[in-house]
Amino acid sequence: MANVKEVGGYKLGNLIIEGKTKQVFDVPSVNGHCILLSKDRITAGDGAKAHDLVGKSVISNKTNGKVFEILNSVGLKTAFVKSVADNAFLSKKCEMIPIEWVTRRLATGSFLRRNPGVKEGYRFSPPKHETFFKDDANHDPQWSEEQIISAEFKVNGVVIGKYEVEWMTKTSILVFEVLEKVWQTRNCALIDMKIEFGVDSTGELMVADVIDSDSWRLWPSGDKRLMVDKQVYRNLSQVTDKDLDAVKRNFEWVVDQLDHLIPPNNHLVVIVIASMGDKDHAAKIQKYCAELGLITEIRVTSAHKTTESTLDIVSHYEGLGVPLVFIAVAGRSNGLGPVISGNTDYPVINCPPGSRDDLSRDIWSSVNVPSGLGCTTVIYPESAALAAAQSIAMHNYIVWSKLRLRRLGFFEVLGKADKTMRN
Ligand SMILES: Nc1ncnc2c1ncn2[C@@H]1O[C@H](COP(=O)(O)OP(=O)(O)O)[C@@H](O)[C@H]1O
Ligand SMILES: [Mg+2]
Incomplete structure (x- = not known):
């Protein structure tokens, strides 16, 4: 050599x-x-x-x-x-x-x-x-x-x-x-x-x-x-x-x-919003999803007013045959998440928008759901993205690794801060 x-x-x-x-x-x-x-x-x-x-x-x-x-x-x-x-x-x-x-x-x-x-x-x-x-x-x-x-x-x-x-x-x-x-x-x-x-x-x-x-x-x-x-x-x-x-x-x-x-890129997180008023909340969720390597799409439909199109959207994504998570964003009475949850076998995460005052009143429509429904509810956009990532991570080593690295990040940030304070 x-x-x-x-x-x-x-x-x-x-x-x-x-x-x-x-x-x-x-x-x-x-x-x-x-x-x-x-x-x-x-x-x-x-x-x-x-x-x-x-x-x-x-x-x-x-x-x-x-x-x-x-x-x-x-x-x-x-x-x-x-x-x-x-x-x-x-x-x-x-x-x-x-x-x-x-x-x-x-x-x-x-x-x-x-x-x-x-x-x-x-x-x-x-x-x-x-x-x-x-x-x-x-x-x-x-x-x-x-x-x-x-x-x-x-x-x-x-x-x-x-x-x-x-x-x-x-x-x-x-x-x-x-x-x-x-x-x-x-x-x-x-x-x-x-x-x-x-x-x-x-x-x-x-x-x-x-x-x-x-x-x-x-x-x-x-x-x-x-x-x-x-x-x-x-x-x-x-x-x-x-x-x-x-x-x-x-x-x-x-x-x-x-x-x-x-590379297990074949997954989708579908953020379903009930009106254009929820678009900024959805954009925040999307940003956190992107950081975790998740592929997202945003759709607009109201379970109360355009029920058929809501079910159509669900069928469309189910038909893709990829790992799938729905995130439902709907203010006031959240029919969206529970209706999707009652009509699919994929995970549904409710992430209702709104101010704290609205939320403390509206949240019950996401939480107190009819029997037989398994949707979960979080209130922060970051939590919604993380919950979706944890589902997708089960068959995606890239998303899993990004979650794993995030936890090392906590140690890094706090460890460095602690070292600075001690010096
Ligand atoms: N990025 C790097 N920059 C400088 N040195 C490196 C780097 N990566 C590896 N080395 C060093 O290169 C040397 C040669 O590697 P190797 O042949 O595996 O040595 P060893 O027999 O000591 O394990 C090792 O001392 C290793 O630590
Ligand atoms: Mg060596």
């Missing part, structure tokens, strides 16, 4: 660092960025076992690109910018925190050795989180949160303290859960995985390094015997060309699965 001068049209600067599987180069033309060039190399046991594997760099770069595109698309901050060649990608240049952040759903591998008595397959809920100091010579010793804080790592000007460690812990679990959901759509169980964090030149902490078939355990159909990850390689006592070929075919299979991920 020596003397690479240019990759994907980018002139390479200095080699910043070279590890077991990648070289990291400066990119003079893009300030604050670097290029990560994968090697055709597979290693295990902190480098004790290592083999050349032609084609691995391309497979790894593809896997990593797909995974990070998903993470970026749901709104997570990561160092990954874009793939620039078969075997290389452009990334924010980070100072890395030398810790591996491991998240596990099922107990297996080293966890069993470190926790005698625990049976393989023990299910962690919430996922189990562990940290290891990156130190090949000492076999990456496990570190506690207290050890990481006490190390007082300073990376690109940021001192890694309690808040940062908690943020990385929460983010590791989030990344695991998002990718677990993604893999569920391919009927694969994500068993555990590791990620790394860095701080870029602007002082921002983010997920960096790579996520590929070296990073996780992945069991198709949840069956350990079908594993398609690097464990297959770790388990080999003698490594023949045929074995390496099998490892490579597994990794290729993983890329193929990621290639066939179907």
Whole structure:
């Protein structure tokens, strides 16, 4: 790999660092960025076992690109910018925190050795989180949160303290859960995985390094015997060309699965308003829906005055055959939501408009519904959007991930504010 001068049209600067599987180069033309060039190399046991594997760099770069595109698309901050060649990608240049952040759903591998008595397959809920100091010579010793804080790592000007460690812990679990959901759509169980964090030149902490078939355990159909990850390689006592070929075919299979991920965009949130007077309220709901990645349409109809057209609208959307939620916006006596609810099997959320005074009187028409109706009622546009998102999220990993990220956002905003007050 020596003397690479240019990759994907980018002139390479200095080699910043070279590890077991990648070289990291400066990119003079893009300030604050670097290029990560994968090697055709597979290693295990902190480098004790290592083999050349032609084609691995391309497979790894593809896997990593797909995974990070998903993470970026749901709104997570990561160092990954874009793939620039078969075997290389452009990334924010980070100072890395030398810790591996491991998240596990099922107990297996080293966890069993470190926790005698625990049976393989023990299910962690919430996922189990562990940290290891990156130190090949000492076999990456496990570190506690207290050890990481006490190390007082300073990376690109940021001192890694309690808040940062908690943020990385929460983010590791989030990344695991998002990718677990993604893999569920391919009927694969994500068993555990590791990620790394860095701080870029602007002082921002983010997920960096790579996520590929070296990073996780992945069991198709949840069956350990079908594993398609690097464990297959770790388990080999003698490594023949045929074995390496099998490892490579597994990794290729993983890329193929990621290639066939179907972005679950086929859903609809129909905001039904009873008159044009409710249009601003609907627009607010629509804005919150858009932030959560929901596709919306607004329709106007009165259940009291144009009952047939109300039922027509309901039938039209039911006929599309996509996951569906109705949000009914009607002031005074809300016939709209309850009528839709009595004539569909999809969720109906009432979100009546109006001032507080109107609402305290009108709300009962949404709440005290006839028996046999399952519509729910909220009064804030944001709540309506969230309730719709939670329904859609059950079969949509993108919307689910956006909801999940929103909760990390609460921790971020309050955690940073708290840190500011304490300083
Ligand atoms: N965005 C980035 N900016 C700077 N360095 C990075 C970035 N992403 C990963 N690195 C670092 O690149 C080095 C090479 O990667 P790798 O070959 O996986 O090394 P290792 O064998 O230490 O795991 C690692 O030290 C890793 O932390
Ligand atoms: Mg590495």
